[in-house]
Amino acid sequence: MNSKILDLANFLDFHGTRYITFLSFALNYAAGGFNTFGYHLTNVVIHILNSIMVYFLITLIFQTPAMKPAGYGVLTPRIEYVALAVSLVFISHPIQTQAVSYIVQRFASLATFFYLLSVLTYVKARLIYTSRNTAEGQSKSFLLPYAVSIVSAALAMKTKEISFTLPFIIALCEFVFFSAGEKLSVRFLFLSPFLLTLLIIPLVSQAFHRRAEWM
Known part of the structure; x- marks a missing residue:
């Protein structure tokens, strides 16, 4: 166990690449100590x-x-049925039991949460942007979901290192699902903040290990 989670007051001193997950454990400990119910419920x-x-x-x-x-x-009822079927498989597949039954698997499940949220809000932002010439598109702003996507990507990078692939998945979504008719410069502007998040894990890891050497 990482001793940092036992003292929430000093938790801001922890700067590792899995900061967000350790913070969630610290909040669980502050709320219920070593009672495992709260940890499993969160998972x-x-x-x-x-x-x-x-x-x-x-x-x-x-x-x-x-x-x-x-x-x-x-969106049609047929699409909703397909989406529902896939989400039910996701939630009930036996391979997913570890994400709930093993407390430590929160590293993966919480990283997945921010990963999915980032991709989801990116696709939403791009859909709003591509419909900007329609009446519906003009009434909405893509900036809010886009900002949520960027923040979620940064949080994912601070949750577990598996999130390093996230910018590549977002780039894949951009070039597979959205129109190639748009200017490449516009598409690059959408992607550039996510490419910058690739620096988070190596920089934080280097700073964390350097700090550990000084202590």
Whole structure:
């Protein structure tokens, strides 16, 4: 056990790459000590939220420009059924039991939470941006979901190192699901903040190890 989670008052001194997960453990400890119920309940809630995001991510992907030639592009009951089926498989598949039953697996499940949230809100922001010439698109701003996506990406990087692949997945979504007719410079502007988040893990790791050597 990392002793830092036992003292929430001093927790801001912890600067590792898994800061967010350790912070969640510290909050669990502050609320219930070593009572495992709170830890497991938190894991269950995270897993349920991940499943919900899988549902909404699939519904959004079916509304992207790349899906229009296949006869999609708008939300239909059929798409909702597919998204529901996939999210139910995600939440109930036996391989997912570790995310709930093992407390320490929160590192992976919480990183997945921010990972999915970042991709989901990025796709949402891009959909709003691509519909800016329509009446519906003009009434909405893509900036809020876009900002949430960037912040979520940064938090994912501070949750577990598996999140290092996130900017590449977002870039893949951009070039697979959205129109190639847009200027490359515009697409790069959308992606550039996520590419910068690639620096978080190596820089934080280097600073953390350097600090450990000084202590």
